[in-house]
Amino acid sequence: MAGQSHFPDTIFALSTGGLPSGVAVIRISGQHVAPALEGLAGGVPAPRRAVLRRILDAAGAPIDRGLVLFFQGPESFTGEDCAELHLHGGRSVVSATLAALAALPGLRAAEAGEFTRRAxxxxxxxxxxxxxxxxxxxxxxxxxxxxALANAEGGQAQLYSGWRHRLLHARAMIEAELDFADEADVPGSVSGTVWADMAALAQEIGNHIDGYRAAEIVRDGFRVVLVGAPNAGKSSLLNALARRDVAIVTDVPGTTRDLVEVALDLDGMKVLVTDTAGIRSTSDVVERIGVDRALEAAARADLVVQLIDPAGEVAQACGDWDAPTIRVWTKADKGGTPEHEGQAISALTGIGMAELIAEIARRARGAAAPAGATVPSRLRQVELLRACRSHVKSALRDGHGLELRAEELRLAGDALGRITGAIDVEDLLGVIFSEFCIGK
Ligand SMILES: Nc1nc2c(ncn2[C@@H]2O[C@H](COP(=O)(O)OP(=O)(O)OP(=O)(O)O)[C@@H](O)[C@H]2O)c(=O)[nH]1
Ligand SMILES: [Mg+2]
Structure with missing residues (x-):
């Protein structure tokens, strides 16, 4: 069977990563999979059974021996007939096999994301x-x-389809009220419960949208910005956190001018730590740009870590930022006792570092979406969710007639349909699937 494909081409790609590797998996999908397996592997295995076969080139010469798997459409990832060849991950093995596939009629190399697009x-x-x-x-x-796994397993799809269902139900009730408006025995308060539910829905969508920032923190990282006076020990702390020499450290005040960012995995959370120029007023043009950048970075931060050397100059007024700020006293190995609250650390000896890392990770977790939560993961989704909520809110306004209010609910449902791709998304597909690598 040729699966449910509407595509004339059968596509193939190396689906595993860099070569050489122990095993390389080549994936094939489309209506010509069975004939391709006949030629390449001497036959089509029973669906979902791994069989060891010789892989042959167009002239019948052996390329390798490997596992061959056949998935009959529609019970496959793409919904079409699919096959996987598990070969030895040598460059020549893979290139000869890809060449043999390309030589078969109806087959061509897949584009990035094309398997998922077909799915x-x-x-x-x-x-x-x-x-x-x-x-x-x-x-x-x-x-x-x-x-990602929660959403891949249908978390968002289920939530949005539940909401679409409620919108449909509401419209049906309103239509019924419109149709039977003239008759005496209409259950008059039908729309009362409907509007209560729509008000609740608008609230739920709003809460869901609010989760986007928390999802962004998970996806893109929790932004921590190190600020303080020159020589406070910011770059030393960055290097200690990164466990490598990322930023230049000297005893010259004003060493750092640019923003230096490292991505860390702290306790399972992605955290972006940015080192900045020491903040002071200066006539040096370059340093002044650095100070401006430091303050801009602090303004975008999820957490500002303000470093103070107890023996150093009292930090000058640091500017304004909204982000929560923790104070950290540096160079604890020198024994200067901080007079104020805050964590004491030494980038040199490691004093207090574990506590500081734990505190940053705790705050990152607090700001991030909880594990397994269903949250919007893309700005695209948030924009459509906002459109949806705004249509529901328009529908809730009592001013205009029932027909118009029902129409607003229809538009709200359409916005949700566009998120899942149930309607009208052809123009989006190129953008979405280009995010993928080849072979997925
Ligand atoms: N004893 C000791 N010295 C430190 C520690 N951390 C930094 N220093 C020293 O303090 C000086 C300044 O350190 P940096 O990390 O360059 O300070 P900074 O805040 O990045 O300075 P600027 O880039 O100029 O703003 C250097 O001589 C470091 O070796 C520490 O934990 N203990
Ligand atoms: Mg520095």
């Missing part, structure tokens, strides 16, 4: 599921992985 078009996953798969492949930390 979407064949109804195997919705757009939020596809986006979550891209996130899962990109996930570097445990929290990123958990969030």
């Amino acid at each position: 979407f078009i064949n109804g195997k996953i919705d757009l939020t599921g596809a986006e979550a798969l891209a996130d899962l492949i990109a996930a570097e930390t445990e929290t990123q992985r958990r969030m």
